[in-house]
Amino acid sequence: MKSNWLGNVAFNPYQFILPKTEAEIQSLVKQAKREGRKIRVVGSGHSWTPACETDGYLLNLDHISGLLAIDSQNQTATVKAGTKLKHLNTLLWEKGYALINLGSIAEQSIAGATATATHGTGIGFGNLSSAITALKIIDGEGELREFSLETNPDIFSAFPVSIGCLGIITEFTIKIVRKFYLREERKPMLFEEALQNLPQLLTACDHFKLWWFPYSGMVQTYSVHRSSEEIQLKKKFNLLREDSKAAHAIFGFLLKLGNSRSFVPHINRFISAIQFKTETNTGRSYDIFTMVTPPRHHESEYAIPVEKAAECIVALKQLIEGQRHPVNFVAEIRFVKGDDLWLSPAYKRDVCYVGGYMAGEKGYANYLKAYETLMLSFGGRPHWGKEFSMERQHFEQDYPRWNDFKQLRKQMDSGGLFENEWLGKIFS
Numbered sequence: 001m002k003s004n005w006l007g008n009v010a011f012n013p014y015q016f017i018l019p020k021t022e023a024e025i026q027s028l029v030k031q032a033k034r035e036g037r038k039i040r041v042v043g044s045g046h047s048w049t050p051a052c053e054t055d056g057y058l059l060n061l062d063h064i065s066g067l068l069a070i071d072s073q074n075q076t077a078t079v080k081a082g083t084k085l086k087h088l089n090t091l092l093w094e095k096g097y098a099l100i101n102l103g104s105i106a107e108q109s110i111a112g113a114t115a116t117a118t119h120g121t122g123i124g125f126g127n128l129s130s131a132i133t134a135l136k137i138i139d140g141e142g143e144l145r146e147f148s149l150e151t152n153p154d155i156f157s158a159f160p161v162s163i164g165c166l167g168i169i170t171e172f173t174i175k176i177v178r179k180f181y182l183r184e185e186r187k188p189m190l191f192e193e194a195l196q197n198l199p200q201l202l203t204a205c206d207h208f209k210l211w212w213f214p215y216s217g218m219v220q221t222y223s224v225h226r227s228s229e230e231i232q233l234k235k236k237f238n239l240l241r242e243d244s245k246a247a248h249a250i251f252g253f254l255l256k257l258g259n260s261r262s263f264v265p266h267i268n269r270f271i272s273a274i275q276f277k278t279e280t281n282t283g284r285s286y287d288i289f290t291m292v293t294p295p296r297h298h299e300s301e302y303a304i305p306v307e308k309a310a311e312c313i314v315a316l317k318q319l320i321e322g323q324r325h326p327v328n329f330v331a332e333i334r335f336v337k338g339d340d341l342w343l344s345p346a347y348k349r350d351v352c353y354v355g356g357y358m359a360g361e362k363g364y365a366n367y368l369k370a371y372e373t374l375m376l377s378f379g380g381r382p383h384w385g386k387e388f389s390m391e392r393q394h395f396e397q398d399y400p401r402w403n404d405f406k407q408l409r410k411q412m413d414s415g416g417l418f419e420n421e422w423l424g425k426i427f428s
């Protein structure tokens with residue numbers, strides 16, 4: 001693996017290694033320590049941040065993958081850390097189970113996805129990390145340790161979202177549910193109408209999200225309902241639906257025309273008009289939750305308190321259109337239930353995730369700066385896997401367990417073996 005998904009972070013490690021066993025990882029950790037080198041893990045490389053960067057050993061756990069056991073009484077699955085979510089989805093389904101919720105793709109490894117608090121949408125549903133109940137982790141001394149919510153209730157909540165700082169996770173136990181189906185209703189709506197009705201839209205279904213192309217007066221609403229009854233996969237044939245391969249190809253071509261201030265508003269309105277349609281899709285949970293991988297683009301995403309959602313989205317519209325930022329990508333708005341995980345953007349509060357997405361470089365740095373300033377003014381906390389420049393002081397102020405996490409980090413990794421430059425700036 002030469003770089004992350006976007007290609008904005010190149011991987012140039014001393015050595016790239018695919019271990020096959022926990023024992024192999026343990027001896028690699030001890031070797032790195034002896035040699036005075038750093039060690040990091042990369043999952044699928046789908047983070048925009050330099051979380052996996054290192055000039056030491058870079059490990060990838062693709063060979064430590066698979067479903068180990070299902071506990072039907074407690075409704076949990078024990079899974080090896082390198083397992084890709086897409087594989088886990090089918091492995092669980094074959095046995096009659098499913099993950100509780102998912103984000104918009106399933107290419108990530110379970111370890112990578114949970115390390116950054118990857119989330120889907122649904123105000124009654126937490127992020128993926130919040131489903132973890134136990135894990136095995138190799139610390140900075142090379143010791144294999146086990147932690148669980150049951151046996152370590154005081155510190156367990158530090159581990160599920162730990163961006164690879166506390167050690168190398170090799171195994172998870174995660175809550176699952178009986179397999180279920182989804183009915184997704186897509187409906188275009190006026191921007192103002194959607195925001196006025198946001199509280200009702202949010203609670204009238206299980207998983208609500210909306211998409212908005214800046215400079216367009218319309219949004220696409222997605223209201224998704226869970227069902228335990230089997231509903232066959234029925235995605236309407238629509239060559240131009242926003243998550244089809246054809247639509248992505250057209251969209252990718254339009255993005256190549258550039259993101260000039262004069263083009264973008266027209267292109268965005270055109271795309272909204274042809275893609276945002278009323279339709280119903282049904283099928284297995286993981287087929288409906290996920291979509292085709294989008295064209296390459298930058299992403300930042302902040303979680304703000306849910307009660308500020310409508311005000312914040314209106315302010316984002318004013319910011320983009322008032323300052324004429326050439327935002328040529330959808331702004332995605334999702335909702336996540338609060339949790340107890342120390343470094344989770346949803347720690348102790350229900351949140352609305354507001355996407356700051358854009359393709360190409362022109363104008364992006366300016367937009368990111370303005371977007372982040374706005375998100376911080378609404379009490380935003382950034383997604384760990386997406387671009388941000390929020391500084392240490394903000395984390396110290398906004399995360400009540402920040403110092404506890406730092407303390408635990410010293411215990412798990414006293415020599416700073418799992419650190420890289422980016423993490424150093426954030427934590428030390």
Ligand SMILES: Cc1cc2nc3c(=O)[nH]c(=O)nc-3n(C[C@H](O)[C@H](O)[C@H](O)COP(=O)(O)OP(=O)(O)OC[C@H]3O[C@@H](n4cnc5c(N)ncnc54)[C@H](O)[C@@H]3O)c2cc1C
Pocket residue numbers: 005040041042043044045046047048051052061081082102103104105107108109110111112113114115116117118119120163164165167168169170293294383384385386
């Ligand atoms: C096209 C696309 C769509 C996306 N959609 C969503 C979405 O819908 N919702 C959302 O929230 N996010 C989304 N993301 C972001 C993505 O889910 C996160 O960035 C996630 O962390 C990527 O998982 P990964 O396996 O690629 O991990 P990586 O990016 O490879 O690694 C992420 C972190 O996990 C650590 N890590 C990996 N394995 C281990 C291990 N075994 N032990 C300890 N630490 C480990 C790494 O060191 C790093 O700190 C998307 C990203 C892309 C590119």
